[in-house]
Amino acid sequence: MSLPADDRPASASAPAPAPVQASAPGRRTLLRAGAVGATTVAMAGTAAAAGTASAAPATAARGFDPAPGAPGVGDPLFPTLGNGGYRVTHYDLTFDFTPVSYDFTGVVAMRALATQDLSAFNLDTDGHTIDRVTVDGRDAAWSLSPGQSGQELTVTPARPLHDGAAFTVEVHYHGNGKDHRSSLSGWVFGADGGFACAAQASRADTFFPCNDTPSDKAAWTFHISAPEGYVATANGELLRRTPRADGSTVWHFALREPMPTELCGIAVVKGTYLYGASHTGLPLRHVVPRGEEDTYAPIVARTADHLAWLEAKFGRYPFSLYGLHIYGGYTDALENQTLSLFGTNWFKPNADGNPTWENTMVHELTHQWWGDSVTPRDWQQAWLNEGPATYYAALYSEERGWSVMADTMKKTYGSLNAVRAADGPPGLPNALGGTNIYDGGALVLYALRMRAGQSRFDRIMRLWPERYRNSTASSEDFIRHAVRVTGDTTLDPFLRDWLFGAVNPPMPGHPDWSVTA
Known part of the structure; x- marks a missing residue:
């Protein structure tokens, strides 16, 4: 994750669906250029997945007592993000975007399992006009209300749902990418008139209604339209492209491994796909600005070596493909699952002429294991994402001769007490994006390595x-894991002091390190 400082986080050519009243019931990387997609119109059909009847099981042994699901999951940093009463199993998103005008229409079909008897439930949304909501194909009543991090879409199905029932909620909606949002927006706009999605941490709801919490991961399918001259991107594998009579193309993607909403990576841009493979044959696909293929082809080709370096540390890459999306409208870097997003501004050598942008490439790739495959249960656990990504980027830089890790960690050690006091310790941050989560999280791992020894540290990190x-x-899981792997029960209080303490503990192996006053 590379979050901005505040978070560290022409109309469509076919009419939108008719609205329903809110009160309705109811081995060497070889790169080659890919073909460019084709003009977008609003898609008429829905992409709803088949719903499952929500009738009570015949063998129900208890009473039926439906109640509304909670409007949040109680995340320490984002209390109203996410929703109670269900868990999502699959999202199917149809998204039609018109470049330059930034108008869009969408249909999201969310398959879920009720975790209680439900009379109503919520989705997170922000800045959309809701046109219609159905539950298992029946019109449902719905309402919008303000939330702490966006809006709450409350859905009341025509029939209450039983605990354990599978159901599908389908939301038809429309809007404009530049419309006002009640909270932060995840929309990134480039000079090409397109957009990219930077949803982390609380911004997925600015693209589609969803259960916007890292604790609820699901499989995904995407159907993203792109006009002639543009390509669409999304997480996962490109299944097919469907041309339409007007020259536009719908790009269909599937992500079979579960993903939280904050890692969504949809985009419609003027770009070129470049393809290759890792040293073990993992498919690689990258999206680079059109006309700049010669500039970025050798940069993205470094991904194969980065994968080999990290697989030696963490084991097999956890997904079925990987790649970079490089976009001129973005200025940060973000670990969108299977397709990390980078701004073009990263790719400049340092003062010594070294390609230190590779450190950032390694940082985001590390996240595919630490943050994407293994996701923090809530946002106060974010050091588990950022600490390893920062640590291994620093280790890579040291091995390339660009920096010295001990010097980097000593500097962090000297300043971290002040950060702990202002922003919270690495394991208990009071906000996202601070030094405590990034450099402080890396320092915790450095201390663990110094205490446990290289071999045991490597085993902890590989097996996680x-x-x-x-x-x-x-x-808490990480602390138990470190103790289990090493058999050293003293690592429990050691890690607690480093993660949750108000001041830095002494650094093993460096008794001379001190805190800057």
Whole structure:
């Protein structure tokens, strides 16, 4: 994750669906240029997945007592993000975007399982006009209300849902990418009139109604339209492209491994796909600005070596493909699952002429294990994303001769006490994006390495993504994991002091390190 400082986070040519009243019931990387997509119109059909009847099981052994699901999951940093009463199993997103005008129409079909008897439930949304909502194909009543980090879309199905029932909610909506949002927007605009999605941490709801919490991961399919001269991107594998009579193209993608909403990577841009493979045959696909293929082809080609370097540390890459999306409208870097997003501004050598942008490439690639495959259970666990990504980027830089890790960590150690006091310790931040999560998280791992020794440290780090693959985890899980792997129970209080303490503990192996007054 590379979050901005505040968060560290012409109309469509076919009419929108008719609205319903809110009160309705109811081995060497070889790159080659890919073909460019084709003009967008609003898609008439829905992409709803088949819903499952929500009738009570015949063997129900208890009473039926439907109640509304909670409007938030109680995340320490974003209390009203996410929603209670269900968990999502699959999102199917149809998204029609008109470049330059920034108008869009969308249909999101969310398959879920009720985790209680539900009379109503919420989705997170922000800045959309809701046209219609159905639950299992029946019109549902709905309402919008303000939330702490956007808006709450409350859905009341025509029939209450039983605990354990599978159901599908389908929301038809429209809007404009530059419309006012009640909270931060995830829309990134380039000079090409297109857009990219930078949803982390609380901005996925500015693209589609969803359960916007890292604790609820799901499989995904995407159907993104692109006009002639533009390409569409999304997480996962490109299944096919469907041409339409007007020259536009719908790009269909599938991500089979579960993903939280904050890692969504949809985009419609003037770009070129470049394809290749890792040293082990993993498919690589990158999207670079059109006309700048010669500039970025050798840069993205470095991905194969980065993958080999990290797979030696964490084991097999956790997904079925990877790539970079480089976009001129963006100025940060973000670990969107299987397709990391980079601004063009990153790719400049340092003062010594070294390509230190590779450190950032390694940082975002590390996230595919630490943050994407293994996702923090809530946002107060974000050091588990950023600490490893920062640590291994620094290690890569040291191995390339561009920096010295001990010097970097000593500098962080000297300033971290002040950061702990202002922003919270690495394991208990009071906001996202601070030095405590990034450099402080890396310092925790450096201290663990100095205490446990290189061999045991490497084993802790390698087995973590294997143990928690495609799931969520917490700081407590990491502490237990370190103790389990090493058999050293003293690592429990050691890590607690480093993660949660008000001041830095002494650094093992460096008794001379001191805190800057």
